[in-house]
Amino acid sequence: MPEPLEPAEAPNALIGPNTIEQLLLCARGTPAGCFVEVGVFQGGSAMHLNALAEEQNRALYLYDTFQGMPWFEEGLDCHPLGDFANTNLERVQRLCPGAIITAGIFPESAVEMPPISFAHIDVDNYRSVLETAAYLKDRMVSGGVMWFDDSPCLASAAKATKELFGQSDYGRALKLSFTGQHYVTF
Numbered sequence: 001m002p003e004p005l006e007p008a009e010a011p012n013a014l015i016g017p018n019t020i021e022q023l024l025l026c027a028r029g030t031p032a033g034c035f036v037e038v039g040v041f042q043g044g045s046a047m048h049l050n051a052l053a054e055e056q057n058r059a060l061y062l063y064d065t066f067q068g069m070p071w072f073e074e075g076l077d078c079h080p081l082g083d084f085a086n087t088n089l090e091r092v093q094r095l096c097p098g099a100i101i102t103a104g105i106f107p108e109s110a111v112e113m114p115p116i117s118f119a120h121i122d123v124d125n126y127r128s129v130l131e132t133a134a135y136l137k138d139r140m141v142s143g144g145v146m147w148f149d150d151s152p153c154l155a156s157a158a159k160a161t162k163e164l165f166g167q168s169d170y171g172r173a174l175k176l177s178f179t180g181q182h183y184v185t186f
Helices: 017-028 046-055 089-095 126-137 155-166
Strands: 034-038 060-064 100-103 116-121 140-148 182-185
Touching: 017 046, 017 116, 017 140, 034 046, 034 126, 046 060, 046 089, 060 089, 089 100, 116 126, 126 140, 126 155, 155 182
Parallel strands: 034 060, 034 116, 060 100, 116 140
Antiparallel strands: 140 182
């Protein structure tokens, strides 16, 4: 097992401390089930989920390409192909030693997981948000939360979440956190 990072080596999360606090509050209050984060980048928010998962004796599954953005749709997405490639799987493993970390394009890279109580979706483009949420929605426990880091602030993520949940297509309604992210309860 890799050695954990020293605190001075830990990355700064790209999301602010208020958002991390709200995300952890939502995750903490969910019923039994595992935690999932898709779009790990350098592990800035994953390290917080990892600590909570260890505290609550839950499994944590982390997914990322570790090669940057795999998709780009002109006129919709704002991050070009390969954006966020400045990450490293081994570094995230040291940062989150208790997590199951899988490299590849989600959901093709998905491994078998127990039912999910909290899913943090931070993938920054339309296709990834749509495919990730569609894959995870039937794996969520009753009372679970799916948190969308980029919706509604990125138009492409907002479009995907509204297509899936904005019209209650799956009987779920998008809610807005006080920090400005959409989430859905199951």
